[in-house]
Amino acid sequence: MSVLIKKGIVKSIFISAILLKFSTYSQADIAVIVHPDSPIETLSDLELKRIFLGRLGRWPNAKEDIEVIDILSDNPLYEQFYTEIINFKINKLKRYRAAFLFSGKGALPKVLTDQSAVIKAILDDPYKIGYVETENLQGNERVVFTWPGS
Amino acid sequence: MERLTQLILLPLASLILPASALAIELSAFGSLAVGRINSKENVRLIDYEDDWSTTSETMLGVQLTHRISRDFEFTTQVLAEGFSYQAREEYDPRFDWVFLSYRPSHAYRARIGRIRTPLFFYSDSLHVGYSYPWVRPPIDVYYPRISTLANIDGFDITFNHQMSESDLEASAFLGQGDARNNNITVTADIAVGATISWFNYNTTWRFSMAAVKGDAQERVLTSLGNAFEQMVNIFGAPSIFQQIADAHNLEGRWLYYYSFGVVHNVGDWAIRTELNYQDESSEGLATSYKGIFASVSRTFGRLSPFAAAGFGEIQVNNYLQDLIYESQRILPEGISIPIDSLRQIALAGYEDINTKGWSATLGCRYDFHPKIALKVEAQYFDTIQHPAFRTRAVVPKAEPSVLATTITLDFVL
Numbered sequence: 001m002s003v004l005i006k007k008g009i010v011k012s013i014f015i016s017a018i019l020l021k022f023s024t025y026s027q028a029d030i031a032v033i034v035h036p037d038s039p040i041e042t043l044s045d046l047e048l049k050r051i052f053l054g055r056l057g058r059w060p061n062a063k064e065d066i067e068v069i070d071i072l073s074d075n076p077l078y079e080q081f082y083t084e085i086i087n088f089k090i091n092k093l094k095r096y097r098a099a100f101l102f103s104g105k106g107a108l109p110k111v112l113t114d115q116s117a118v119i120k121a122i123l124d125d126p127y128k129i130g131y132v133e134t135e136n137l138q139g140n141e142r143v144v145f146t147w148p149g150s
Numbered sequence: 151m152e153r154l155t156q157l158i159l160l161p162l163a164s165l166i167l168p169a170s171a172l173a174i175e176l177s178a179f180g181s182l183a184v185g186r187i188n189s190k191e192n193v194r195l196i197d198y199e200d201d202w203s204t205t206s207e208t209m210l211g212v213q214l215t216h217r218i219s220r221d222f223e224f225t226t227q228v229l230a231e232g233f234s235y236q237a238r239e240e241y242d243p244r245f246d247w248v249f250l251s252y253r254p255s256h257a258y259r260a261r262i263g264r265i266r267t268p269l270f271f272y273s274d275s276l277h278v279g280y281s282y283p284w285v286r287p288p289i290d291v292y293y294p295r296i297s298t299l300a301n302i303d304g305f306d307i308t309f310n311h312q313m314s315e316s317d318l319e320a321s322a323f324l325g326q327g328d329a330r331n332n333n334i335t336v337t338a339d340i341a342v343g344a345t346i347s348w349f350n351y352n353t354t355w356r357f358s359m360a361a362v363k364g365d366a367q368e369r370v371l372t373s374l375g376n377a378f379e380q381m382v383n384i385f386g387a388p389s390i391f392q393q394i395a396d397a398h399n400l401e402g403r404w405l406y407y408y409s410f411g412v413v414h415n416v417g418d419w420a421i422r423t424e425l426n427y428q429d430e431s432s433e434g435l436a437t438s439y440k441g442i443f444a445s446v447s448r449t450f451g452r453l454s455p456f457a458a459a460g461f462g463e464i465q466v467n468n469y470l471q472d473l474i475y476e477s478q479r480i481l482p483e484g485i486s487i488p489i490d491s492l493r494q495i496a497l498a499g500y501e502d503i504n505t506k507g508w509s510a511t512l513g514c515r516y517d518f519h520p521k522i523a524l525k526v527e528a529q530y531f532d533t534i535q536h537p538a539f540r541t542r543a544v545v546p547k548a549e550p551s552v553l554a555t556t557i558t559l560d561f562v563l
Contacts, residue, residue: 046315049351055310055317058256065220073520087351091449091517092415098562099281102179102213103266103274104225104247 027080027149029134033119033141035126043144045085051129052086053096054106059127068109069118069130077115081131085147173217178563181279183207183232185556195289195531195554197233205232205240207286207558211277213247223251229277246277246301262305268323268345269299271356271411271424276300279560283420283456283515285527286556288443290460290509291409291424299362302327302341316350326364338364343407353414358407365401370503371435374398374496381489390477391489394496397435397470405430418449422458437466437503445511454515463506470500508532522561529554 032048034040039059043051050056051066059066071078073090082088088096101108112118118130119138134146186202187195197206209231216224227247232240249263266273270292275281286292304325311318322344328337343360375398382391411424423444430436443460474493483490513527531552 050312050317053351055349056256056312057253063220063255089418089449091452091454092420094517094520095281095283098179098278099272099275101177101562102211102227102278102281104213104215104227104249104251104261105274107175107215 027084028077029149030077030081030085030131030147031134031137031141031143032085032129032131032145032147033122033137034129034144035122036140036142037126038142038144040142040144045145048145049086052082052109053088054100054108057106064127067125067128069121069128070109070111071115071118071131072111072113075114077131077133080149081147085131085145175215175217176212177215178210178212179278179280179561180210181207181558181560183285183556183558185285185554185558188553188555195552196286198554198556207556208232209277210241211246221252221254223253225249225251231277257310259308259310260305261308264301264303265306265323265325267299267302267325267327267341267360268306268321268343268358269360269407270358270409270426271413271422273300278562279525279558280521280523280562283422283447283454283525284445284458284511284513285525285558288424288445288458288460288509288511289529290443290462291426291441293426293439293441293462299327299329299336299338299341301329302338304341316348319345319347319349321345323360328364334369335367336362336364337366338362340364352416353412356409356411358409360407362405362407363402364405366403366405367400370499371398371400374492374499377492378496381492385486385489390473390480394470394473394477397473400430400435403430403436420447420449421445422447435467435469437464439464447515452517454517456511456513456515458511459508460511461506461508464503465506466500466503471497521563522559525556525558525560527554527556527558529556 032043047056052068054068057065073079079090082090082093086093097108100106110121112121112130115132115136118132119136119141122128122130122141129144137143182204183206184202184204185198185206186200187198188200190200197203209229211227211229213225213227218224225247226245226249228243229246230241230243231238234242234244238244245264247264247266249261249265251259251261253259266276268274270276270287272282272287272292276287276292279285302323302325304323304327306321306323308319308321311320322342324340324342326338326341328335340363341360342362343358345356345358347354347356375395378391378395378398382395406429407426408428409424409426412422414421421444423442425442426440428439430438439462441460441462443458445456445458447454447456474497477493481489483493509529509531511527511529513525516524518524531554
């Protein structure tokens with residue numbers, strides 16, 4: 001009897017763990033946005049990778065620097081954006097950015113605390129780019145890339 | 151040269167900076183390290199001995215980036231290390247980098263000032279422990295004698311070409327520099343080289359080559375050369391001894407460096423490998439060095455255990471031995487006791503330069519904070535003859551292996 005109870009407990013814990021893993025954060029729809037006056041209409045996922053990893057520092061159709069805006073790394077949106085769209089795991093990203101910054105190759109993205117601050121910063125500057133959840137769009141940003149959540 | 155760089159570049163940067171448009175970014179990196187090796191003999195790895203040391207690899211770096219205009223940027227990096235091969239005082243700060251960069255477009259960049267000598271895959275972030283998995287880049291390739299010339303004063307030009315799914319970057323540099331560690335002083339009158347790297351987000355390949363013309367003073371070789379010179383002066387010995395004395399002078403030699411490295415990521419796995427080869431011009435006395443390592447790591451959330459294995463070998467050619475044997479034919483043993491003794495010491499000394507050994511490393515990195523990583527590493531050397539041990543010449547050969555244990559907190563701010 002006790003063996004059966006133990007097996008039942010183990011099974012419950014296992015199922016709970018699986019459920020917990022898949023229920024902690026529902027993946028959001030993501031929009032990559034720029035200023036409405038930006039010369040950029042759309043971006044490919046490869047261009048996004050280059051921009052957010054600092055390998056493309058200037059806008060293709062303009063001669064101004066791209067100013068990348070990040071959200072705080074403890075925000076689930078941050079991890080979703082980099083793992084799903086940029087295809088960089090967070091630990092790899094941290095090591096990559098440390099090497100990038102301290103090898104004098106360029107600056108890291110400016111980090112803002114929440115999505116409304118990201119939108120405000122982008123609407124203030126035609127050369128900034130950032131990402132927010134689609135449901136937080138205000139309507140006056142230009143969306144250059146979208147990513148469906150789950 | 152160091153003071154010259156500081157004297158010229160710092161005021162120059164200040165003069166051309168419009169005060170209203172200053173965009174200064176200050177960032178920092180560092181390591182808090184504690185470690186030891188288990189050898190009670192007179193063996194040192196970096197600066198570790200058999201007592202726990204908190205200074206050998208503890209360091210702090212501060213980087214200031216000053217955006218002058220859209221195209222110009224000034225960058226300086228100051229580094230304070232608990233131990234350095236330049237034989238500085240503990241935590242004596244030095245300007246590791248001081249350069250102005252000009253980027254007229256995304257494809258081109260030129261830098262002038264004190265820059266890193268790009269000999270290795272991890273040259274650019276050599277001191278930034280946070281940027282790689284191990285406590286230190288594998289010492290089989292990142293051999294202290296080569297790392298001595300970590301910086302040059304000069305310029306480089308980089309070209310970046312973006313292809314459909316990957317980036318190709320090529321750069322060339324020219325400069326000069328000098329550096330010193332305990333046994334060796336390297337003066338590079340000319341350092342020239344090129345680097346090509348290919349990056350496709352999962353894989354990075356990098357090949358670099360450099361040629362350095364200058365002088366290398368190694369304590370043992372210099373002493374032997376001086377001793378033979380004295381023999382010539384005292385005994386008026388045959389000209390073969392002048393030839394031997396002259397052969398110890400490494401001035402004007404060309405040294406060639408080649409390195410090739412790959413980092414490949416597959417899911418949570420990362421494989422890293424790098425090999426390097428160093429060769430001196432073949433006329434007269436010459437040494438060669440080759441090193442290789444392979445490393446694998448796997449990420450489990452915040453934990454990244456890793457393993458690495460490497461091999462390093464330094465070899466000296468037979469030029470001086472052959473001259474000594476030739477001298478024994480001209481002036482046989484038994485005629486002059488001082489000369490006989492010197493020849494025996496010299497032959498033993500040349501043989502002592504030939505060293506080789508392998509290492510194995512196991513460790514784990516724990517990213518417990520977004521900007522701090524804890525690392526624990528154990529590194530085993532099969533023999534104290536491994537070239538990484540710089541005091542090998544005075545070590546009895548009885549001790550077959552050494553275990554280095556290190557714990558670090560690497561951080562970026």
